Amino acid sequence: MKLTKERIVDAGMATFAETGYHGLSMRQVADRLGAHAGSLYYHVRGKDELLALMADRVCRHAYDAAGAALAALPPDATWQDRIEAQATELRRSLLRHPGGALLLADSPGTLSTGALSLMERLLATFVGAGVPVDDAGVAADTLLSHVTGFVLQERPEERGAADDTSPGAAPPPVTAEVYADLCARFPLVMEQMPRLGQDEKFRRSVRLLCTAFRTLPPEGPASPARMA
DSSP states (O other): OOOOHHHHHHHHHHHHHHHHHHHOOHHHHHHHHTSOHHHHTTTOOSHHHHHHHHHHHHHHHHHHHHHHHHHTSOTTOOHHHHHHHHHHHHHHHHHHSTTHHHHHHHSOOOOOHHHHHHHHHHHHHHHHTTOOHHHHHHHHHHHHHHHHHHHHHHOGGGTOOOSSSOTTOOOOOOOHHHHHHHHHHOHHHHHHTTTOOHHHHHHHHHHHHHHHHHTSOOSSTTHHHHTO
């Protein structure tokens, strides 16, 4: 098959999912494509550009999906609903792309139009709700960091932790006696652990963040109404 930038990004994503940032190399990507490493440089200048293209793909998919979700919201949707829609689609996109969360968390900071589009729309939502511009930047960055961290907790195999436990391995079984002891010692924690599924936990976590963002001092005399 003809070597294209899209195919190189495909192979880069697959390789990154297995090796992480430090294990990714242009030679590995070329081997996956059955090509010579030198031929890749006609399409991608090097590893940094490849990482930027990979991150941009994940962000673009999240941006497009969030656009559809926002368009489907009812006319009376709140700004919290709009934030939740964007965060939810970003999480889904990261889960859909193996290694996506690790890519965004570990790759060097790059300015891609996909990532900038995500941030621009988040900022517009916050500012439109009356959050001061300076605080809106921190709020958007906090939300994006939360989504990335949440997905990394959901997909521990993507962290590639170098310890005695293989990535993604199930924790050792807990006996009924040990479980009862843990419930007695840590009743609040143990009661909460099995109650919520990941989707509901994520939804509530985003709502909690929005509640905190709502307490930021609004800009202008007319802003409090916009924060309602």
